[in-house]
Amino acid sequence: MRRALELARRAPFTSPNPKVGCVMVRDGRVVGEGYHEG
Template identity: 70%
Template sequence: MLTEQAALDVHYMARALELARNGLYSTHPNPRVGCVIVRDGQIVGEGWHVRAGEPHAEVHALRQ
């Protein structure tokens, strides 16, 4: 059984994977990446690697 924190981690990781799918077919040769920034239990930033040669998911999430 997962702890409450582990269950939240799984939830946010699932969201990051969902965001990463937005980069399908546009990030090659880089991987598809999603990023979720959480503070005090609230999502404060989200992003994904949109296109090869452009800012990565973390940069987009931090800009929010």
């Protein structure tokens, strides 16, 4: 969750949408991550 929040902070101004960060994990390993780039 901490990593997802860090990614969300990278997002530019996205109004009216919220800033979103995502980390995808499979079997305890990160397989993807990203954030809303507006």
